[in-house]
Amino acid sequence: MSGWTGIAVRVVQCLVGGVLVLFAGSAVGQSTGTLRLNMEPAGSTEYVLDTAYRMRDRELRLLEGPHHFVFWAPERRMLDTTITVVPGVTTDVRIGLRYSEEYIQWRKRSERYTTTRRWGLYGPPVVAAGAAAWMVVSYLDYRQAHQDLVDLEEAYAASTDPGEIQRMKSTGIPDAKDDFAKARTTTIVASGLFVVSAGATWYLRRKLEESRPPAFEDKERTRFEGLVWVPGQNGGTWAAGITIPLAR
């Protein structure tokens, strides 16, 4: 009995030893490496690891071999890539995300809106102010031109110099009448410009008050958040999203 017992103990010892050797071999095959992710933009880039885990960590310790990553940041285009982890090594990976097409288009629309708004808000008032100044100056000229005519009429009555009267009638008064006509035309044009620009100021201000800036819809975010596992303190949640193109 003791002989059989001894044999049994040996067999068990061999089996346990074999299993330990097997496990040890397996443990050697699952060695890990470290990834250090240098992501741009630095503060807001997220990623989904191996189509399951949504994370923001900058340094990861992963099993060796290839891992699937989808990087994304607000306003940026997603980057779908595979990174191979080398065991026992810390690998630095530089990730730069490009701006998404929707964001570029939105920026262009926004800049156009801002430019239009700026011109709409400040252009007509500046023109109106200039026209008002021009109108005042031309009105003063116009008044002076009229006063010149009045003065010439009085000078005609007061003059006792026939030569001076002749010059007055042949050149002085016609020139003053021309100046008056020009000053009146200028005043009317300046007044018209002022009226138009003041009206445009009022109209554009009202229109701009009603206008709204273009909204940015981050479609890449919707795609990124489409189906990911979000790990948390007490496990995690599945998040799903869907985009319905209503414009079509």
Place this chain on the structure above:
Amino acid sequence: MNRSTLALLMALPLLLAGCYKDDLDPGKLTNNPFDPGYVGENVFVSEGTYTETVFIPGVGNVVRQVIAFRVRRDLFLNPSASYAVQVHDLQNGQTTVINADPPGGDAFKYYKQNLVQGSPVCLELRLTNNFSVARAETICVTL
């Protein structure tokens, strides 16, 4: 600011622009007797003619014709105007400028040496200042 106030404010400059008129027409300015283009009543009024004898040293007594005339100051637009009169003798073609006699008044005397009884003497008279002359008027007198 309501619309009517805005419309009024905007119309105001245009109203202001139209408030002055150019009524001055050089062709219609003809009422100044000093104007060469004067159109109106005669400025010179004949006061008659007569002879007088004056003593000229070295020559002796000389008889001359005096043609008296007056300027109507009431026609002047500038009542304080000072002036002289240019006299053009149509008989002998001589032109002279004479001042008021007595000075400061509006009475003038033109002296003519070669007098002819019964023959009319015509003078072309013009107001003058600064070597320029106004409208010509003619007066004729006979001794």
